[in-house]
Amino acid sequence: MSVSNTKNRLLLAIGNSARQDDGLGWVFAERLEKEGGFDGEIQFRYQLQVEDAELISSYDEVYFVDASKEGNEQGYIIRTCEAALDTSFSSHAVSPNTILYLCNDLYNRHPLGRHRRGGVGPGDRLECKRYEELEKSA
Template sequence: MKKLDNKLIIGIGNNTRKDDGLGWYFLDILKDEGFNTENLLYKYQLMVEDAELVSNYNTVIFVDACKTDLEDGYEIERIYPSEQVAFSTHEVPPNQILNLCETIYHKNPKSYIVKIQGYKWDFEIGLSQEAKSNLTKAVQEFTRNYS
């Protein structure tokens, strides 16, 4: 088993909406490659309550699909707590979760976001071919440099 030590990987998405499931498929691949499952978390969306969970880890990696054109089809970047917090009933971005983690629990885990470019967002299970290619590249980069 490949141990993730004190790292939490959060896959965000919905596998019934084609490429919106990229975050979950990322975690599926890590499981298949033998990473310990207790450090992998599947989420439809982030909620303010996730700040407490995040505070228990040294490193947190958020993985999500994005609609933005990315040069390599994916991007891994370091993220930091947001300066200001504004809430929506639909979504709380990762940097706002980090802000709450720092403000409430006085913890600031090293954090990254893995953005994977998606193309199709219809109600259907499975990824587009282009998204599968981007996913493969993102997982390879992650396992090479971040696991």
């Protein structure tokens, strides 16, 4: 499930391709893998877990990519991801901010985090428009 090139950059695609548009992050990452559009390692996740803090501690830059109902006219948002505590409802799914925070706190490593959120959410169907947005974004 991963393509290893360099330890400088990691892309974590988050979602579930069996749950319609929740798999958008995976589709995006699979396209990058296929077309060679990302110079770094790509890994796929249903959800982020605490142990991902250990994984990202080996990288300088980390891109978190997942689906979202948020979105601007382009259909996606890319923003810098700050290390921050987020004690959300379930420990089974951890936010990118918390993963960065744990990485800083446990391993004293400070990778640069970016979070790309596609403009759809679980329950929607992958539509042609979304693929067009992926094209632009990729």
